[in-house]
Amino acid sequence: MLAAIGLDEWQEAAYRALVALGAADVADLAHRLGLPEPETLRALRWLESRGLAARSSACAGRWVAAPPGVALGALLTRQRHELERAEAAATRLVEEYRAEAAEPAVPDLVEVVTGAAAVEHRLDQLRLGAAEEVCALGTWSPLAVPVSARGVAYRVVVEREVLSLPGGAAALSAALGGEESVRVRVADRVPARLVVADRSTGMVPLTARGTEPVALVARASGLLESLTALFEAVWREALPLRLGMAGEVAEEAAAGPDATDLEILSLLLAGLTDASVAKQLDLGLRTVQRRVKGLMELAGVTTRLQLGWHAHERGWVTRA
Known part of the structure; x- marks a missing residue:
């Protein structure tokens, strides 16, 4: 749980153990954690360098935990500042990119993504990066709505076949998270699988099932406008659920x-x-x-x- 502020599994376990015990020497702590003593000592020294632990002044050889409210609070504050700086740097890079890409070349308008992991990662980026709306056509149970995307509208059209599967309607409802901002419609068939985020980026698969996944990502272009128009045409004719x-x-x-x-x-x-x-x-x-x-x-x-x-x-x- 503390990985977000830089602690690995054993560093966090050592700190939690010190908090629970009040004080412990390396041997006792190593036995409690199931770690070799050199590894335990390394974790304690790392905690000491971050102000989370210290050598006991009352008893030589023993270690004590720094108060969590003070020590963790300082790490959280430092992490917030680093994230703010990273966000500012990202904003500057976006502005620089937009300035350089005011008139993008044709190759910059499309991107070919190959491999299951790469396609899934790119799809997650589309969903998590959306600020206003995500539109999707699917022949499968559609995309789960990420918690961080609450407030983003979702419009999804699925094939009727999805509802014919055992528990299909319940699975569809669970996948979409029960959000009021999510609307679902059903069609006999959808012409293609696609996702469009904020009408600025679209993604469509290029290969059939059973082969290595390859997807095309389209940015502001005639192709993206066509994908958006295709979604809207299917949406108009589909029945609401x-x-x-x-x-x-x-x-x-x-x-x-x-x-x-x-x-x-x-x-x-x-x-x-x-x-x-x-x-x-x-x-x-x-x-x-x-x-x-x-x-x-x-x-x-x-x-x-x-x-x-x-x-x-x-x-x-x-x-x-």
């Missing part, structure tokens, strides 16, 4: 359907059968059918086709 905790039943509001009703309706409009909806939401088939009947009574209709039309008119489902 309401994803919550599977099987969770909310209080039914007098003015309309509850959250579970809306999930059922959304999955039905996405093309799932009653049995598939029941399985996805961990509900009984009769429960699903009873709720659909209740929705029809609430809408004052006699067929499911009418229910879909009335659901749209009443704002129960919407493309907005």
Whole structure:
């Protein structure tokens, strides 16, 4: 937990042990940590150089921990200052880069990334670096929303096949983190897998599954505009999904359907059968059918086709 301020595993373990014991000699500490004495002494000397430990003045050969509130506070302050300096340096580099790349050459507009680790790393950079919105088309369960990306809007379109997998709807909801800023739609097919961040950078795979991953990263260019337009076209035609905790039943509001009703309706409009909806939401088939009947009574209709039309008119489902 203290790696962020420069301590490795054994240095942190030694400091925690000293805090717990109050004081200890090298032999006792080495036995407690399961380390050779030379390694333990090396860790203690490192802690001493950082002001986290000191040799006891009351008992020769023993070591004591510096008060955590003072010692760790000083390290944290120093780390904050270093991060502030690094952030300032990064800002200057960005400004220099923009000044030099005001009219970028064609090769600078695209980047080919090869290898699974490199593609995954580049994808993480796109997601974590987004400030406003991430848009994605996927034939797989989509990207998990990173904690640090809260406040960034996500729009995701997945293929209906994802919902047909066992627990697909619940897995999709969990992958997207249950954030209100995340909207999901479903389409019969998506033409390609792609991710666009802040309309400034896009990423699309170039190889099929089963081969070494290769992806193309596009920056401000006609190619990026085409990728963005492709996403928007698929988004407009896709059906919205309401994803919550599977099987969770909310209080039914007098003015309309509850959250579970809306999930059922959304999955039905996405093309799932009653049995598939029941399985996805961990509900009984009769429960699903009873709720659909209740929705029809609430809408004052006699067929499911009418229910879909009335659901749209009443704002129960919407493309907005």
